Structure formats: C-alpha cells, structure tokens
Amino acid sequence: MIALLLRDLKLAMRAGGGFGLGLVFFLIVTTLVPFAVGPQSDLLASIAPGVLWLGALLACLLSLDRLLALDWEDGTLDLLATAPLPLEAVVSVKALAHWITTGLPLVLAAPVFGVLLNLPAPGFFWLVASLAVGTPALSVVGTFGAALTVGLKRGGLLLSLLVLPLYVPTLIFGAEVARRGAQGMETGTPLLMLAGITLATIALLPFASAAVLRVNLR
Amino acid sequence: MIALLLRDLKLAMRAGGGFGLGLVFFLIVTTLVPFAVGPQSDLLASIAPGVLWLGALLACLLSLDRLLALDWEDGTLDLLATAPLPLEAVVSVKALAHWITTGLPLVLAAPVFGVLLNLPAPGFFWLVASLAVGTPALSVVGTFGAALTVGLKRGGLLLSLLVLPLYVPTLIFGAEVARRGAQGMETGTPLLMLAGITLATIALLPFASAAVLRVNLR
Amino acid sequence: MTLTVTDLAIARGGVPVLEGLGFALEPGQALVVRGPNGIGKTTLLRAIAGLQPPLSGRIEGAEDRIAYAGHSDGIKPTLSVTENLTFWAAVFGARGIEGALDAYDLHELADRHAGNLSAGQKRRLGLARLLVTGRPVWVLDEPTVSLDKEAVGKFADAVRAHLGQGGSALIATHIDLGLDATTLEVGPFRALPKPVDDFDGDFL
Amino acid sequence: MTLTVTDLAIARGGVPVLEGLGFALEPGQALVVRGPNGIGKTTLLRAIAGLQPPLSGRIEGAEDRIAYAGHSDGIKPTLSVTENLTFWAAVFGARGIEGALDAYDLHELADRHAGNLSAGQKRRLGLARLLVTGRPVWVLDEPTVSLDKEAVGKFADAVRAHLGQGGSALIATHIDLGLDATTLEVGPFRALPKPVDDFDGDFL
Amino acid sequence: MSIATKANAIWQYANPKKFLATTERVLPFFWISAAICLAVGLVWGFFFTPDDFRQGSTVKIIYLHVPSALMAINCWLMMLVTSLVWLVRRHHVSALAARAAAPIGVVMTLIALITGAIWGQPMWGTWWAWDPRLTSFLILFLFYLGYIALWEAIEDPDTAADLTSVLCLVGSVFAILSRYAVNFWNQGLHQGASVMRAGAVTGTDTTEKVSNVFFYPLFLCIIGFVLLFIALVLYRTGTEIRARRIRALLARERAGA
C-alpha cells in the first residue's frame, strides 16, 4: 500500500509537476473571476469565500478524470485487482494520493488567493480550516466518481456530471464556514457538519468505489 | 474533411451524449454558484453575466483534453497525418466539431441559465450575442492548447494552465459585452474587439496548431 | 495445488462464448490455449484470473495464486524500468528484482523510462513482472507479441524455469513457443446459440 | 514509381539508431524488414511514412503514396466496423468498402462496435483499412500481431493481390508471413556511437 | 568587416563550445559589475535619498520595483527573440538560452508583484487591486509558469524547444492582447510609465516627474538588474548546454553498449 502511494506520488511529480498544477489551476480560476464579474473590490470581497471554494472544487474535479483512467488504460487496474491488495485499499490509497497532490497544496495556498480576491481579514483562518476539513471529502467522492466512469472513453464530462451533485453538500457547508468566518459570525454548526461529511465519506465510500470498480473491470 | 467532421460529431454523440454533457456541466456550475456565494438575488444578478461566461469557458476547457488525445492514443492522428488531408484542415475541423458540440449548445441554452441567476432582462440578448461571437475563439485556442500537450500523459492540467491565460482577452471582452448589455450600456467596442479576436484566431491559429501537432507526432 | 476448471461457461458482452470447458492444470505443467480469433481465449483467461465471473461451472485453486498478464502490460511510461518492477515487487510482497532483470536481459535498459522502450522491449518488461509476483500460476494472454526470436527463447526459458520450481502456466497464443506443453484447443467448446423461445430469467 | 531510400540515418529520442541504410522498393515487390527488438524498425517505417524527419539521407517516391499501419490501429471503439472503414474510405477519397470487408471476412462483424471485437478481429479491421486507402505503397509495422493462422493467410493473400496490382509493401515483422519477399536485415546498419570529444552543435 | 562576416561572427556563438569558452571569459566581468551597480544603487537609494513628500519612505521600494518590473518584461522579449532564432535557424544554444531565462523572468515578475503589493498596502490601502498594470503582470506570471511547465513536461529536448518556442510566439501575441483588454476593462490606480519617458528627468510636470534625487540611484539599479540578468542568463545557458551534453553523452553510451 505504501508502495502504491509512493508510486502515485512519484507519477504525479513526474507528469509535469502534478503538485504544482492543481494549484495553478486554482490560481487561474481566481484570476479569471474578476475578469468575468468586474474589478470592484467590495463585490469581489463579498463573493470571495464562495469563489475560492468553487475554485478548489473545480481544481479537484479537473484532476479526477485521470485518477483511475490512466491505470485502467494501461492495464494496471487489472493487475492490481489480481494482486494481494484488496481493492478497497487500492481506492483509498488512490484517494489519499489525490488529496496530497491536489487538496493539500490548495489548503496551504488558499490565503494567498484570498488576498487576490480581497477576502476580509478574519476570513483567512476559517477559509483554511474549512478547506482542510472539506477537501478530503472531495477526493474520496471524486474517487468514487472516477471508479464509476473508468471504463468509458471520454468519461471526463460524464464524471463531472456525476460528481458535482455529490459535491453539493460539501460545497454548501464549506463555503458557509468560510463566509460566516469572513463576516465574523459563528461557524460551529457548518464546520461540524463538514467534518461529519468528511469522516462518513472516508469511512464508507471506499467500499462503494471498490465494488463499482470490480464491476467495471469485468 | 466533411467525413472527419461527421465522424467527430458521431463520436461525440456516441460517447454518452457529448452534446448534452457540456451543457449539463454549465448547468451545474451555474447552480453551484448560488450555493457558494449565497442566495442574495441582487448579488447574483450583478455577477450573473460574468458567471455565465466563466461557466461557458470552463465547460469548454473541461472537454478540451480529449479533443485530440483520444485520436493520438489510438493512432488515428498518425494515420491522418499520412492521409491526403493537410493537418491544418484536420485541426480546423476538430475545432469546428468541438464548437458544435460544446459552444453551440451553450449559446442556445444560455438564456435559460440567465434566468437561474436573475440576469436582468436587457442582458439576455447581449449574453447570447457575446457567447455566439466569442465561443468559436475558445474552441480554436483550445485546439492549439490540445495540440501542444497531446503527447503528454496527464496533460489535462497542463493544458488548462497553458490555455487559460490565452482565454483572458476573449473572456474580458465577452463578459464586458454581457455586463454592459445587462446594464443597458453601449456594447459596440467590446463586441467589435471580440469579433476581431475570434476572426484573427480562426484565421491564424490553425497554422500554429498544425505545426505543433506535426512536431508532436515525430 | 492443482488449478481445476469444471464445466465452465463464460460470456463476453452478454453473449456466451465458451461452454462445457474443463481441464486440470497440475504444478509443473504448462497448458497452451489455442483457437481462432474471437473464440473466447481472452475471456477464458480473464475468468480464470477472477476478473470476471463465469456464467456457470467451477474454477478451483485459483484464488490468490494467479499472476495475470493481458494485452496491456500495466507499465507506466514515466517510471523507469527498475521503478516499474520495484513497484510490482512491493505490491506482491517484496522479493528482489534482480532475477527478473536477468531473465529478460533488462540490465542495460534498467534506468530508461519505460515510455522510451520499443514495442518488444516493453513486452519484455511486462513479462519480467511475472517473475516478481512470486505467484505459482501464470495466466498469459499472447505473451510473445512483438518479441523477436531471441526474446521468445528467453520467455520459453523463463517458463521452463517456473515449471521446474513447481509453478504452472496457462498461455493463450497463436504461435509456436517451443515449449513442451499440452495444448487445449477451445474451438470445440464454442457456445451454441440457445433456441430462441427459451425466454429465461437471465435473458441468455 | 519506385520508392528509393539512399544513405538514410534516423534517430529516436535524440539517439541515432540506424545509419547508411539504402534500398529500392519496386512496384510489385515486397520487402520484409527484420532485426532484433529495439534496433529501429518502427523508427525506420515512421521516417519513411513521413512522420518523422530523417537525420540525413534521402527518401524518394514516398510523398502521398504511402499507407501506414503502426502498432495502434486508429480504430474508434464506439463506431461500428462499417463506420470505421467508411470514414477512412472518405478521407482517402471514397472507394467502396466491400472489397475490404471481403478480404478479411468482416461481413459478419460489420455492424459490431469496434470496441467489442477481440484482439485479432480488431487487427483484421485495422488491416482492412489499407485496402480502402488506394495508396500504392503499404508500410506495415508488425501487421500480424494477434492474428490466428487463417487470418495470417488472408493477410498474405491481400498483400499478394496488392503486389499483383503493381503495389508494393514494406513490412516489419518477427514471424514468417509465407510471402515471396526480399528480406532487409537492418542489424548491420546499426548506428555507431560517435567519438566523445565531438562537441557539435546538434548534441548528437 | 563586411556585413556578411559580421553576421557570421554572431552566429559562431551558436556553437556550444565557442559559447562556453566566450562566456567563461566575460562572465566574471558581468557578475562583478552587476554586484557593484546593485550595491551602490541600492545603498544609495536606501540610505541617501530623502523621503518623498507624498509617499514617505515607501518611495525607496521603487529601487527594486521598477527594475524588476522592467526586467520581467525584457526577459520575455529576450525569450521571444531567442525562440524565433531557434525556429528559423535551429541553433540549440538559442533555445537553451530561452529555457535558461524563463526562471529568471519568473523571479523578476514575482519581485515586481511582491514589492508592488507591499507598496500598495500603505498607498492604496489594499494589497491587491485589479489595476490593469498589476493584472497584466499577473497574466505575465501565468505565461511564465505555463512556459516552464511545458519545458519540464516534455522529455525530448528538440520537441520541447519547438513547442515552447511556438507557445512563446503565440503567448506574446495574446499577452499584448490581454494588456489592451485589461486596460479597456479597468482604468486603474497605477502610475503611468514616467521613468522611461523622455521628459521624465528634465520635465517640469512635477506630479509625474521622478526627481533627480530619486532618478540617479534608480538608474544605477536598473543597470545593475540588467547586468545581473545578463550574467544569470549566460551562466544558466552554460548549465543548460552542459546538461544537454550529458544527455547526449549518456545516449551515445547507451547506443554503443
């Protein structure tokens, strides 16, 4: 399992800087928002928490479609399925590797992007906290979606379609934490809900993902 | 050339409804935005044109990475390069097919999404006009990016990184037209610029794309 | 332990392709599966490897004992030859990769990215993977595709060594491997279309 | 028109692999390229097909006359066999696809999605594509991979028919095709490493 | 010397060996003079210039901000030129020089952005505003990142050189387009370009003019940045040439084995 994790991380590094690129996409989305909605800084400040969460979500989403597809195409998944590792472990490790390469850098870099969008000062802590708690759920749910669509050529858009609704609860609570934090309001409840979602998905979804993957391998 | 266009369209239809999916992604982004930024309708109305443009851009972007990659992987590009068609024609046709499957449905469906985001009434016409004029440029520029990254496994994120800055001028003028239109302001200049960009990219970029593709096929 | 297949029926894409198939594969034995294109060899091997459930019949002695190698090799182009092998060695519970490199003469290529290998070199790497699995039953689908004469010889040697250690091998191929093996001709087991009026619960 | 290759040197990944290679391929002639794995056969065929520029040397009579078939077939899994063939027929300036279906006995499979074919059936489809190109020079890289005996025979027939119509064929393969063809052994043309102190502008 | 031989005299540096030998000789000069100019300019600017009557001591940031901003743009220009040379004449050194320059450009852009942001906090009351000049620098930063990422992602050096060159070309056109687009989109807060305007030093327009007290050390800093840039580019190009040579040697060894 550790070998698998290390290999995935190594592959992410090799393939033109997997670590950096999720981040850069996040950067680009936050840069494009002002071009799209205009440069007024009060407007930007009021939508900043939401935009940052949306950016994180899309950065995750965009890297999902290769999460399992490459291993499928070159036959690695077939071979892993016949290996001594249970498929549940395989998908969990894949999700973890995805989080380390995409979610974690976003969490660490979020404050910088907050500056770009004039996020109010108290919001920074809560933005980082909500991302740290919420992004693992994005990776785990994303892995499930990737397992569902792995056999399909051009699964990319279908994958987004399947995964985005599943992301809605995480997005709502995550953005709510960040927004309330930015406005200096109380954030306990949504943060608790967010943590609950993350823990539940981590505990349960890998079984669904493995089952779905097994069906797709047939 | 027509055969190639028809084949691409057919492939898009077969692969789980290429037409529909771009649209659905657009739908999902526009529905996620209220969750992310909160439901105040005046805020939504003021960012609506920008969000719709951003959604269109991301829907385009997300479908780009399979634009040439699939043909590359299964050797079709090698064969097309040795066929009597010039590569310039091939990439132009590919871009056209991409526009028909992604850009065109967005243009047609944009008014519906405008309603979801409380777009002010005068904005509808200008939104559609700006999308109709601007999205071809997105497809052509995207084809260039796809040609640049076609040989790379996991080119997806790199592709976004390369293409998004190239999308900036189109996005600015497009969103500007839509925004000014929504506020009942004069839209002539940005629309003219937008049209200029589209025409120039259509006329010139296919040569760059073909050159780059030829290098990648070596 | 013997791999025993009894009265097996398998389907591909919902269509039964082979039925009534049975054989036993003893340790030390190699079985070559032959049959025309499209008869169902790949399907059979995948079923035995546990990748797809059979329609009916039993497969015994396969669980966790099989090393499968299909048409695609599971090779990562951005990892070097050594890295690829080391990964699989780790997954299957580490043994050294030296033996595998030796058997297919990969030492020279050890530091090359796998994406920069020629078709035959890539195949050799894929076959070398079998040696690091430590699994006793090899299930191979057209293993010698793209290999030159010399490499086919190396492969035959590797199989012979594996059999000598009490392993066994099930190989689907169209060419002659120069192995001392039993042949299983699957042509006769082709599934016959059922009568149309038989509208049963499985739609088969 | 003859395909003439004179004093060709080619490189792969920046490393020269073959040099000093020359041959002439007359209409009606087949040339089988042989050599061990990794010697540079694929590279040679790609250079002749115009997909990569040679380091030096001349290739004459190739422009717009070549039908190339490499390791991957360019088959779309979601299109049917007929649709795949029709597309290529249209790209190369339509001729009917009936002849191609006949030659490789694809009529039965004509309406199947290409993704649902077995390895050998897919390959047959890939070879059938050559017949709809109408190009006189076939450049084929290991065309018989995954084919059974009967299909290899069909392929040999198709090549013979093509030669009979004044076409020519350049085929890289490791197995015996049963064709009456000249053999070009590329082993002797392996590029020798240059002396080290030669710090030239091309970094070769 | 006739024009033709002069031209030849330039192209001979396209030979890696010749390039290495020459840069070896001139590099110490560039390193030292860059260090001197920068040291003198920065010390002069930091310690011996008065505060500006409006901006207070923050005006001292100008000695880093303006030179780095200028170099960020010039570096891209240089990459554009060398990319064109590679595409037209296929001199490897030229492509490698472009590759060597990109990280320098990134750092320059970053310095301009960071010093600008720090300056903006007291002056405009915000770290970041979507002012056209600032925004176009952000876009420039993205172009640099994409360019470098493309170099890193492609393994074959010639392919990488070709692709990045075309990207640089196309990117330049779009960078200029973005500049105008951004200007159109938002007329911002930032200073106009006055240092480089003819009247900047002698002009009487007091609001726009950078007075001599500030100008001389600034000028020294600009020279220093230029020299530092040249030194870095030459040195890093040498490194790239050697890395490329190692690759070729290993490949040769492989082929011989």
Added chain:
Amino acid sequence: MMPDLGKYTEAVLSSYALSLLLLGLLVVLSLWRGRKVRSEMEQTELRISRDG
C-alpha cells in the same frame, strides 16, 4: 546610520528583505545547479573516454 523610515518601516524593510531573498535564492540555486551539472559532465566525459 539606519535611515528613519517612519511609519512605513515594515513595508520598506520587508520588500527589501523579500526581494533580496528571492534574488539571492535565484543566484545561489543557479550557481549550485551549474556546479553540479558541470562536475557531472566532466565525470561522464571522463568515464566514457576511459571506457572507449
């Protein structure tokens, strides 16, 4: 010696510090990699000319 920077001390000092740090990093990393690559090349050249 140190000039009085008034209420902008932090801004000015931090921008100098950050800029010089970045420049220093760039120079040091360039030199470091340059050294490494140079010695690597010499070793490779030596090895290859020795081996033939």
